[in-house]
Every structure is written in C-alpha cells, then in structure tokens.
Amino acid sequence: PIELEGGGGGAVDLNALPGSRLTRFERVGDRGGIRGVFVSGPRPLWLVARRSRVLALPMRGEAQRTVSFTPFHNVNCPSGFILGTAAGGVRICQIPGRMHYEAAWPVRKLALRCTPHAVQYLPDFRLYALATSAPVKWTEPEVADDDVHTQTLVKTRRAKAMARGGVEEQFALRLLVPGSLECAWQYIIDAGEHVQSIRNVQLRNTRTGALQSMLAVGTATPGGEDTPCRGRVLLFEIVWQVADGGTRWQGRVACIRDAKMACTALSGLEGHLVVAIGTKLIVHSYDGQELTPVAFFDTPLHTVTINVVKNFILMGDIQKGAHFFRWKDTANEKLLVQLAKDFEAMDILATEFLVDGSTLSLLATDMTGNACIFAYDPKSSESWKGQKLLTKSAFHVGSPVHRMVRFRLKAPAGSAPLTPAEKKAAANRHAVFFGTLDGSLGILVPIEEGVHSRLQTLQRHLNTSVPQPAGLNCRSYRQPKTAEGQPVRTPAPHFVLDGELLATFEHLPWRGQAAAAGAAGMTPGQTLAFL
Numbered sequence: 001p002i003e004l005e006g007g008g009g010g011a012v013d014l015n016a017l018p019g020s021r022l023t024r025f026e027r028v029g030d031r032g033g034i035r036g037v038f039v040s041g042p043r044p045l046w047l048v049a050r051r052s053r054v055l056a057l058p059m060r061g062e063a064q065r066t067v068s069f070t071p072f073h074n075v076n077c078p079s080g081f082i083l084g085t086a087a088g089g090v091r092i093c094q095i096p097g098r099m100h101y102e103a104a105w106p107v108r109k110l111a112l113r114c115t116p117h118a119v120q121y122l123p124d125f126r127l128y129a130l131a132t133s134a135p136v137k138w139t140e141p142e143v144a145d146d147d148v149h150t151q152t153l154v155k156t157r158r159a160k161a162m163a164r165g166g167v168e169e170q171f172a173l174r175l176l177v178p179g180s181l182e183c184a185w186q187y188i189i190d191a192g193e194h195v196q197s198i199r200n201v202q203l204r205n206t207r208t209g210a211l212q213s214m215l216a217v218g219t220a221t222p223g224g225e226d227t228p229c230r231g232r233v234l235l236f237e238i239v240w241q242v243a244d245g246g247t248r249w250q251g252r253v254a255c256i257r258d259a260k261m262a263c264t265a266l267s268g269l270e271g272h273l274v275v276a277i278g279t280k281l282i283v284h285s286y287d288g289q290e291l292t293p294v295a296f297f298d299t300p301l302h303t304v305t306i307n308v309v310k311n312f313i314l315m316g317d318i319q320k321g322a323h324f325f326r327w328k329d330t331a332n333e334k335l336l337v338q339l340a341k342d343f344e345a346m347d348i349l350a351t352e353f354l355v356d357g358s359t360l361s362l363l364a365t366d367m368t369g370n371a372c373i374f375a376y377d378p379k380s381s382e383s384w385k386g387q388k389l390l391t392k393s394a395f396h397v398g399s400p401v402h403r404m405v406r407f408r409l410k411a412p413a414g415s416a417p418l419t420p421a422e423k424k425a426a427a428n429r430h431a432v433f434f435g436t437l438d439g440s441l442g443i444l445v446p447i448e449e450g451v452h453s454r455l456q457t458l459q460r461h462l463n464t465s466v467p468q469p470a471g472l473n474c475r476s477y478r479q480p481k482t483a484e485g486q487p488v489r490t491p492a493p494h495f496v497l498d499g500e501l502l503a504t505f506e507h508l509p510w511r512g513q514a515a516a517a518g519a520a521g522m523t524p525g526q527t528l529a530f531l
Helices: 148-163 420-427 449-465 499-507 510-519 524-530
Strands: 002-005 022-028 034-039 045-050 053-058 066-074 077-085 089-093 115-122 127-137 167-176 183-188 194-204 211-221 230-243 246-259 263-269 272-277 280-286 291-298 303-309 312-317 321-329 334-341 348-356 359-366 370-375 390-396 401-408 430-436 441-444
Touching (some): 022 066, 022 077, 115 194, 148 167, 167 211, 183 246, 194 280, 211 272, 230 263, 263 303, 263 312, 272 303, 272 321, 280 334, 291 334, 312 348, 321 359, 348 430, 359 401, 449 499, 449 524, 499 510, 510 524
Antiparallel strands (some): 002 089, 045 053, 077 089, 115 127, 127 167, 194 211, 263 272, 272 280, 280 291, 303 312, 312 321, 321 334, 348 359, 370 390, 401 430, 430 441
C-alpha cells in the first residue's frame, strides 16, 4: 500500500465523514473478477458475491479506522482500490493476485507437480521449508558385496518399485519465498529415504556459544519386515549467497548423523536438539560440526510428535498416549525427567501446548477425531502424586487432526480496561491452529472464565432453540467417540465450546438474538462482542 498523508491544498478532512459506509464495487482484484459491497468503519468488511452467495471476508492488518473506499483502475494499479483512513491518510491498494474467493478464507493454490508432505516456516529468514516427493525411475544402486543390510534393503525397494511399474518415491526439500512462492533452493534426499519431520530449531554452538537458526530434518529408510528401519538427522544452514548470476537464499548441509532406527520427530530444546529415534528420546548438543548425545529416555512404542515450551517437553505416542517431560540442564548433569503421563490408551496423531497466561495445558488428538486437554497437577489426589495427567476436557472435532500449530493471540481491539494481572495474562495467551485429514481447518482458543460461563449458557439455549441439520443433537455429536475394538476412556468433562453452534447466533433474526442473549443474561450487543 502507498500512503499519502493529507495536507496542503485540496486536502480532505476524512474525520468529518461518517464512521461506517457501504460502497458497491465491481471489477476489483485479479483480472477484475470480484464484485460486492465494502463496509468501511473500525472493522472493515468485504461482502463478496461469489456463485450466487455472499461471503463476508474481514479485512485484516489495517490498524486505523477506514472511513471511505472507492475502486481505482490505473495502468500502475490495475483493478485496485483506494482506502481513506481516520488519520487523514489515503492508501492505494491491490488485492493479491491468483487468489480463490470461493470459501470463507481466501485460498491460493500452488502447482508443485509433486506431493507435499510437510511445511515449516522459518521466521528468521522469512522462508518456507517444504518436504515433497515425486515418482522417479528405478535405478540399480551399487552395493558392496559384504554389506548384507544394504543388499536386503535394495532387494525390498526393487520389488516395491517393480510392483509400481518401475518407479519409486524420492523425497526432496525446497525453500520457498513468500509472496511469489518461487523455489529458491532444492535438496534431493537419497532414494528410498522418507522425510518424517522438519523443524526450525535454535541450536547453541558449544564451542562459540552462539545461537544459530537451522533447519532440522528427520528421515527413515523403511526396508520391510526383513530389514531394520534406519534413519538420519540432517541439519541445514540457511545462507544468503550468489547463485545463478544473482543473490538468493541457499541451504547448506551442516551435519548428518546416522541412526540405527527411524527419526520420527524432533524439536529444539534450549539450544539442544531432541530427537525421537525408534523407542528412545535423545537430546543432542551441537559443536558446529557434529551432534553429540547428552541424555536419553526410553519411550513406549513409536513417537509421532514432540512439542517444547521452555524446558517442558510434550511427547505423543502412536498407542500409549501423551507423556510430559522436563529437561534439567545443570553444570553437573543433563537429565530428561518424566513428570507425568496418560495411563489410558490413546492413538495420538498430534500434540501441542495450550498457553493461557500462567496456565499450561496439554492438547492431544487421536485417530477417532477426539481432542483431549490434559493438565499436570501434582497437588491433586487424582494425579497419583503427580504421575498421571488429568483429563480436563474432551471434544469431538469430527475428523482426525493431523497437525497443530501454536500462535500468540493479540488483545481484542476495543476491549474493556484490564487490570495488571489480566494484561499480563492476555499478553501470554496462545491459540492452536489445526488441520484435519479431510482438509478442514480450525482454531482452539482459550477464553476468560466469565465469558466461558456466559457463552456456555448461550450454547445450551441454541442447542434446543435453533433447528439443527437433520434434526441431530450437537451436544451428543461433540461427545468423544471410541472406535470399534478400542478401549473406552474414562468420561471427561465437556467444557470446550462449539464455535460452529455459537456462530449460528449471528444468523438469527433480531427477536431470536434478543431471546437467546436474554437467556444467557446478556444483551445482543454484548453477545456479539464476546463472539
């Protein structure tokens, strides 16, 4: 955006204009294909007409109140628009090109010509690291006569490739530049090796004491039932150097460490690298050239996720549930101490921490589509002297959650004045953004206790007063489910609010909103503000 501050002859006092206006627009956006109504005000909103329906898309990132809007078409700004702000500024803008506005969230699709498996954002370099795979023609590798393990592995790979028509999957790492999403650098993984996990980690060089941002990759080389699965840990440095006649971001292999079992998950831990290798959780130190194991812990079966907050570690096992650790790093010893675990069976797919001020909760999802929130409370008699994680709440998402990302929340704009304790809690509040195996996206957000109790009362009223799809019951649908043949978990409290059900309040007529808000002891304005 280009901002032109008002001043001098011909300046317009934008503060004198009404605070909220409706402006119709056409031929805005990529190839002039968007039409609808723009709602100016403290929270600008796009009402876009797409395929015989109207989508409400909020405008993010504008700190100042927008008081006016008009379409603008120029040779230097085709199919653009102009915004007038309450501070007397004018912004000449364009909608990002190649975006699809067919759903509630704008989407841009990128043709990779391969299969993406994992993506990781590198904030220090403003790059995306992407793990992909593509079918390649089978080529017979050279194997030493005395290497029985590699011979058996190649025999298994050859049989699988011939069954697929003479091709096998080969993985690769890419660095993508935000905005253009062009590939700045690519690294080809060895044939037959699968990428299991990629993370941006901060490792402290034990020789220099410097903290370095690196890309860590864990791999596995499956060989079937006749050959043990090997793995590797690869560390990449991201550098800015000359390439192809210009300067661009490049990756460089800084360290490769072989493992006797698959490296299924990894994460940074206070300058160290913690890696799940087979049935062990191993912490490594980095000296600028090699990774050296400094501590380990025997894990149950197969670790799928590792999450770290300060010196606390949350680990998820494919069958044995969640495990909570603490890392002790002193001058005399380096230890991984297990604080507590979930004693009930749970086939975990993803885990993440849920931070709400000084309260730290543990979030885990399983293959049935349930999300469980655990708490570590050694003072509770139900925790068996702190050895057991307490299930605080459970919620059925509807589809297995495969990935979760934690991000910091901003304080709500225009909120009531907060006390110092509330300001401190609001500054350290994190939400969890998740994606499911059927392609749906969602967010789990912590809220204040007073707001939760009012919205819970509103939810109970909406559950019985609003017609539901096919006449089904939302409350019973959100109860945790158990797959056939799996042990039934202990029933957990149902404290997680259903955002989809609460969102139906906005679609009620005015009298319906007044009745629902009155049942919860609120006004319609207060309810909309809470939502």
